[in-house]
Amino acid sequence: MVKCYAHAGSLESGDVLVHVAPASDETLSVQIKSKVAPRFLNSMQSSVREVAKELGIMYAAVEVVDSGALDFVLRARVTTAIKRSMEATADV
C-alpha cells in the first residue's frame, strides 16, 4: 500500500526522477515526461506498471521525469520510490 509521497532518482543524464503518491481514486496512473519521448513511452509505461504489480501496488499516482534512462534504471528507481512510499514514516 502506498502510504505517503516519496521520490527516488534524479534529473541527471541517464537517470529518472520518480514521484509516487497515494492515488486519489482506484487507479494506477502513470505520467511520463521524457526527453526521448515519444519513442520509448510505451515501453516505459509497461515497465512502471510491471514493477508496481510485482510490488503488489494496485493504486498509486506515479510521475516519471526521464533524462534518457535505460530500462533497468527506470525499474530500479520506481522500485525504490514505491518501497519508500510504503513506509509509514517516510519523510523524503
Add this chain to the structure above:
Amino acid sequence: MVTNKVGRSVPLFVENLGNFAPYAGVFVTAPTGRRHATSIRRCLSTNNKLLPSIRESIIASGLKSGMTISFHHGFRNGDMLVNMVVDEIAALGIRDITLAPSSLQSVHSALIPHIRSGVISAITTSGLRGELAEVLTREMLLKYPVVIRSHGGRARAIESGELKIDVAFLGASAADEYGNMNGVHGSTAFGSLGYAMVDAQFADCVVAVTDNLVPYPALPISIPQTQVDYVVLVDRIGEPKGIMTGATRITRDPLELYIAAQATRVIEASGYFKEGFSFQAGTGGSSLAVAKFLKERMSETGIRGGFCTGGSTGYVCEMLHEGYFSAILDTQCFDLAAVESLRTHPRHIEMSASFYANPHSKACTAHITDIMMLGATEIDTAYNVNVLTGSDGVMMGASGGHSDTAAGTKLRLVTAPLIRGRFPIVVDKVHTIITPGECIDVLVTERGIAVNPSQPALAKRLAQAGIETVTIEELQQRAEKLTGKPEPLLQSEDIVALVEYRDGTLIDVVRRVL
C-alpha cells in the same frame, strides 16, 4: 514522387521551387552551363555608399516582395543582423521574401512571427536550430518547404544562378566606407568570411553592414569594394558571447576521450597517416581530442601534416604555429584564438565556401583532403548518416560540410557514442539522409568499430594493426541490447523540408512530425 538511389521517396516538382532530379550517386551530375552574372554598376567619386540605416539600404537596394535575401553565419549564435534586417523589411511592408542565409541558429527564432505573418514565405539554409527548427518541423508554417543545402551545394547553386540572390546583407566586424570588409578586426570579430564570399560575388546587390567603420582602406580585404553596393554602420552587429568563446577546450569527458583514442588508432592504421597528410578536425565531442592525440603521435613519429581545412579552432592553429601542419585553409573560425591566428599568421588563410566544397568548381578542398572527422545524430546499417534531425525527428542541426567532405575525402571517419541518452545511434534506417552510406568508411564508437563492407582494404589494415572491428549490425545489436528498440516515429505525409544533395538532386525529405 519517385524513389532515389538511397531508397528515399522524393518529389520531382515542388511549387515555387521547380523541378528536381532524384539523387543518383555521388558524382553523377556533371556541371553544365555558365556561371550566373550580376549587373555592371559604377561608383563615381561623388557617390557615397554609406547609408544611415539598414532601412535606407533596403530601400536603396530595390528590394521588393517576392525577392531573395541572404546572410552569412559567421556570427553564429551571437548574430543580430538577420533579425534586424527582417524586422525592417517587415516594417516597410515588404512580404513573400525567400530567406537564404548560409545557416540559421537558435537566435533566429525571433523570425517566427515574421514567418507567421507572411513576411518570409520560403527559407533555404544549411541548418536550423532551436525553437525555429522545432516550429518548422511540427507545423506547415512556411508557404513552401525549407530547402536544406550543404555548404558546397549552396555555393554551387549560387554560382550557377539556381539560387538567385537579390540582396545580400553581409555583416563584417570591420569595413570601410567603400565596402572593403573583414571579420578579423573589431569587437565583434568572428574570423573568416568564407561563407559570405560567394554571396558577395553573385548577389545582385550587396549591402555591407558593420559596427566598426574604419578609415579607408579596411585591411585585410576579405571581400573587396568592387563587389559591394552599400555600406551601413550600426551600433552592434553581434553579441560577442554568442559569437564564440576565447578558446575551444578539448573535452574532458572520459567517454569522448576514449572514442577519440580509438579513432586515432584507426587513423594511424589506415595508411593515410603519413608525411604531408591533410586533415579536417570537425567540431565538437571527440573530434578535437583526436587532433590532440594525433599531435602526440606526430610528435613521437616525426610525421608532419600538410594542410588543415574546414573550420579552425585555437588548438589546430597552435599545431600550425608549432609546425605540425603547413597551412590552414579556413571557412569559419570557432574561437577567438583562431581569429587571432587568421589575423596574424601568414599560412592561415581564408577560403570561400566554394573553394572549400563546391562540387562544380575547378577544385575544392573537400576533394583534396586525406582524413575527415565526421559526426552523426544517427547512422544506419547501410552507413547513411543523419546530422540534421534528432531522435524525435525534429530538425536541430545542419547539413553543413558533411556530405561535401564525405564525397571527396580519402578517409571518412564517423565518431559518435553508441547511445545518446536512451537512443541508439545505429538504426535500421536513419530518419533523414544527409550523407549517403557509400561516402562513409568507418564508424568509431566506445563499444566497437565498424568498417563499411565497401572498404575491405581498410578493414584488412585495421585487422593487421590489431584493431578489432565488428559489423555495423553487431553495433546496432549491442546498442539495442542496452536500450531496447525505439518505437517508430509518428509523422504526417506533409513535407516540411527538402534535403538537396550537393549536386542539386534530392536525397531526402523531412516530414512534419506529429
Add this chain to the structure above:
Amino acid sequence: MCKRLRRSMLFVPGNNPALIIDAAVFAPDSIILDLEDAVAVDQKDAARELVVRALQTLDFGQCEMCVRINGRHTPFFAEDIRALVPARPHALRLAMVESAEDIAATHELLDDCEREAGLPSGTIKLMASIETARGVTNVNEIAVASPRLVAISFGAEDFTHSIQSERTAQGHELLFSRSAVVLAARAAGLDPIDTVYIHVDDDIGFKADVRAAKQLGFAGKSCVHPRQIPVVHEVYRPTSMEVLKAERVLAAYKDAIHRGTGVISVDGRMVDGPVVAKAQRIVDIARVSGHVLGVQV
C-alpha cells in the same frame, strides 16, 4: 588458464546510472560498484536497488564485478549482502575491516545467503579494505579469516585520520602500513591493492604513485577515474626484454618437465619454483597488455 589480474580497480558511484553503464568501456580489470562512501546515507536503498539490477542486466565483459558494501557496523551491511548475493557479483569489498571477526561474520552471512539463493558455497569472494590503525595491526589475522578472501586493499585517507596524521606527497606516514598490507596479503596468497590517488589531473604524480606501489609489491591500484586506468596498465606492463626472458624461462621449464630432468637452468642461472611462477605472471600480463608472444607457453 591464467590467474585473474587486478591491476586496476575502478570505483564507480553506485547511485550514478550513467557512470555504471559506461564503466566497462574503459576495461579496468575490476569494477567496484560503490554503495559506501560514494552514496549519501539517505540514498543507500536507491543505490542498492540500482546496483543489483545493473549486475543482473548489464554485460560488463571481462571485468571482475565487485561491490563495496557498507561496513559491518552500519545499518546497511546485512541488507546489502542479502540483496546482492542473488545478483552474483564476483566479490564484495568490505570497508573498514578491523578484525578477523569482521571477515568471519561476513563470511557466515554470505554462507546463509548463498544457501538461500541456491548458489554453491564460496561463490562470492571477499576483499577486505584496511583503513584504520586497528585494521593494520590485525591484518595478518584478517588475511586468513576466510577462504573467500582474494584481495586486501589499503585505504590511506581514513587511515591517516585514524593515526592522527596528514597525507604527504612522499607518503612516509603510510609506508609501514602499506608494507604490512602487502606482506599479509602475499603471505596468504591474496592480492594487495593500493589506495586511491585523488588528484585526477595529476598524471605525473599518479604514475609515480603507481610505480611506488608496484615496487612495494602491490598487485594493483584502486582508481577513481577512467583516465587512471591506462596509466596503471602501462606501469604494470612488462618490458619486451622481461617478456622475452620470461618466455625463455617457461620454455625451459616445459622442456625440463617433458624430459624429466630435475634442474633447469636458463642463461647459466638456476631456475626454481618462484622464478617460474614470476615468469608465468609476466607472460599473463603481457598477453592481456597486447604483447605479441613469440614462444608458445
